[in-house]
Amino acid sequence: MRNAINFVAFQLVWFAAVGGAAHSLWWAGPAAFLVFAAYHLRRGVRARGDLRLMVLALGLGFVTDTLMAATGMSSYASAVPPAPLAPLWILSLWAGFAFTLNHSMHWLTARPLLVSPLAAIVGPLSYYGASRVWGAVTITAPLMHAVGLLGLCWLLSMAVLSLAARRFARAPDDSVAMPLMRSP
Template sequence: MPKAFLIANVLGFQTVWFASVIGAANGLPWAGPLAVTLYAAAHFAWTPDRRSDLRMLAIALAMGVVADSLLAATGVLAFASPWPWTFAAPVWILAMWAGFALTLNHSMAFLRGRWLVAAAFGAIGGPLAYWGAARGFDAVDFGLGLPIALAALAVVWGVAMPALYALHRTAPAATAREGATA
């Protein structure tokens, strides 16, 4: 895979992350979905495996809806600009899940098959991303306090990272080649 694609993959997701967080913090929940739409259009124009990326995107969005909706419904997290609902994951956080999903087969592919590394990466990186969104931009509030929120996020993301790869590998649309390498 060309190095330029991998760099663009990382930068594209970072752009989505910042657009989502800054947009939400400023009452513009559409900024993240707009950014991920532009990023996804560019990504799918250049990706070597659209089908695999679409499958990962679907899996990650489903996981994001469940995970962040549960965190919101239980009061662990409260999202700025919670449009279109306050009790579930808002569109801007789902845009971040979508952008993140597009990194998993490319710039984050080093985690594939490395379950403990993926779990550790999620358990550390996930909470840090939410903490950065909360502390730096006021896009997220930890309703039950910082320690509980970080612990919950560590568990969620520690499970989510290896689960994303495992579900992708076992998804019905996986070909024999993808199932062996995913």
């Protein structure tokens, strides 16, 4: 049940971030992520590993989306901070995604040779959907160039994140006391 909640909560973060950006509400994604993070980290279970994954995912997301904006291959609606930096709303997606890797998406991280090529396809499709359906991202380069760069970034990012998730999940003491939060 917790994995189902984790999966649904991340989807809500995705819709808040992308839908919010499309409607000039740059803060909606980060706010939804903060609610997700508060719920997710309240138990303290695997919190240390999840926080490490989040920092790693934020770094990978920052590089990926800043690269896309700096090269002119894409532009982002509600870009706070402004281009060429990756906007906060898309970084909240990367951070939220990290919280799924040892939980609802654990089955993916156990198969890095499968998930990396899959991410090279699904990652760019997510951007394409955010572009075509929501208007939150505008792909300004020739589509195949942008999709190719995104696919490569997602392939490499998922390989790194999958290996890191497996490593962080094996940490001997992965719980961390969170102030004002108790385990049930």
